[in-house]
Amino acid sequence: MLPESTVFVVDDDEAMRNSLRWLIESVKLPVETYASSAEFLDAFEGMPGCLILDVRMPGMGGLDLQGKLREKSICLPIIFISGHGDIPMAVNAMKAGAIDFIEKPFNDQVLLDRIYYAIELCKRMRKTREAQFNIVANYRLLTSRECQVVEGGVAGKSNKVIAAELGVSWKTIEVHRANAMRKMQANSLSELVGMVLHLRAA
Amino acid sequence: MVPYSQWFLAGAASLLAMVAVVVYVLALNRRLQQSKHELEKEIAERRRAEERLAEKENRLRLIIESEPECVKLQTIDGKLLEMNPAGLALVDAERPEEIVGSSVYRFIAPAYRSAYEALTKRVFQGESGVMEFQIISLKGHHRWLETHAVPLLGSSGETVALLGITRDITGRKRAEEEMRRHNTELAHVSRLTMMCEMASTLAHELNQPLSAISNYTRGCMRRIRSASSTREEILAAMELVCVQAERAGEIIRSIRAFVKKGESSRMPSQINAIVRDAVRFADPEARQHGVGIRLQLAEQLPPVLADAIQIEQVILNIVRNAIEAMDSMKFGKREIVIETALGECDALEVRVTDTGPGMSSVKFEEVFDPFVSTKPTGMGMGLTISRSIIEAHGGRLWATPNPGRGLTFRFKLPMTREVHDYAA
Secondary structure (H helix, E strand, C coil), X not given: CCCCCEEEEECCCHHHHHHHHHHHHCCCCCEEEECCHHHHHHHCCCCCEEEEEECCCCCCCHHXXXXXXXXXXXXXXXXXXXXXXXXXXXXXXXXXXXXXXXECCCCHHHHHHHHHHHHHHHHHHHHHXXXXXXXXXXXXXXXXXXXXXXXHHHCCCCHHHHHHHHCCCHHHHHHHHHHHHHHCCCCCHHHHHHHHHHHHHC | CCXXXXXXXXXXXXXXXXXXXXXXXHHHHHHHHHHHHHHHHHHHHHHHHHHHHHHHXXXXXXXXXXXXXXXXXXXXXXXXXXXXXXXXXXXXXXXXXXCCCCXXXXXXXXXXXXXXXXXXXXXXXXXXXXXXXXXXXXXXXXXXXXXXXXXXXCCXXXXXXXXXXXXXXXXXXXXXXXXXXXXXXXXXXXXXHXXXXXXXXXXXHHHHHHHHHHHHHHHHHHHHHHXXXXXXXXXXXXXXXXXXXXXXXXXXXXXXHHHCCCCCCCEEECHHHHHHHHHHHHHXXXXXXXXXXXXXXXXXXXXEEECHHHHHHHHHHHHHHHHHHHHCCCCCCCEEEXXXXXXXXXXXXXXXXXXXXXXXXHHHHHCCCCCCCCXXXXXXXHHHHHXXXXXXXXXXXXXXXXXXXXEEEEXXXXXXXXXHHXXX
């Protein structure tokens, strides 16, 4: 069973932490609170969920923590909360992939909706990531000849052209392609091409 | 029969006696004449001496009479023995008879009577002293006076009267008062400016409790609707709502107190409490800039006679300058340490140390000048006003570079006798 999604709250203001816990727990979501970015980084074990992050904190601020998480390629959707209408900060946060930038004090429904969305997003991201991971792992299983055949396919060449280029028979190319599709767990040629393109994009 | 020779002898003796008598009388007369002459001379001399004395006294009197400052003699219980015309003018009397013989306390303003009494007592114990006090003249005019009182000694060295030389310092006092009001006004304007600069930070500070209140309340509503919490849980959360509402109220109250206008009022104040109030204001801004503020407050410090709001303003000014100075730093610890300590010469010392980049020695002297600012948006009045506030409190404000890095701003506030009395 997948670990339960948790809402992580990082805010230096104790009242904000406790009140957010009270609010979010009222919709039966598990909450964990931290007084600083460093405390969170120490404790975080890669659980799924989302992060509610105060922008301005002493020591490591919210944007710094966002950067750190990205560095460590930890995928956890972030909802920033801020007391200021700090536009440049919001722009930077959003550019760096934050889901939202909410100004205090906020409407509870808005926050909870964002939290649900973030949790869903996290699940999706994790699935995609897993799929991607599988693609990478599977691609590594291909022989160099199979790779050449697949690359040719991606470039839109027919088996005949690939066979001519590689100086082997059409039949051999067919076998290589079948092997590659089996290893990559692709059901069709288009799926195989999609996987490889995805791989290149990532 | 008596012999002729005997007659002759008797005659000669009588003649001799007569001659002797005549000679004696003549000598007597001469001595008499001499005595008379000496007497006359003495009389003349005495007369001349008396004339000289009278002249001297006259001259002295003339000097005293024409002396522009009040000269007066009084007894230990305040009875006026003498007063010159300048003195009469001070109390709006036309003739000496109007006031000589009456008590000086009829003029001295009630608030200063006991201090004047104490001074008089000291003078009759042989000391001298100076004091400033207020009087109300015969015509009801209020005047500020400064008197120098010395004992007037009799021939056997005992104090026979208090000799007081008194001048009218109303003009000076008025100028001082005007200056003080001007400074208070300036300090107030600069407080408002500071508050404007800090508005967004303070709004943020106010947002914290408001957001917490909103979160708690919304949470309560959801739990009540879904009946997912017990009564006790909800009540506990409501309790926290109240705490946060009070926190918001406290922030607003302190802002209001800080910007309030009005006469500066000096009261015995605890310096540590003032420091804590200032830090509560500065803390949100410090946190925003990643600056930690650490306090090292000496315990059991005596109170100082100070305008708490103005001193808070000075601390806030210095702390905000330090935060700003450290903001340009890319590396290194950002910390402000505020210390309070009992200094030398009955003074309290407050030190604000930062770990910022410091300052060149040229700029060092300039920071206290008006309109000198290192900030693009600053008016450059902060430290100027801070210094004038501290100096108006009889203290001193200065800055020194740290041995490592950064600057230390220090100020001293004197502890006055009044404060000691008040504290006792």
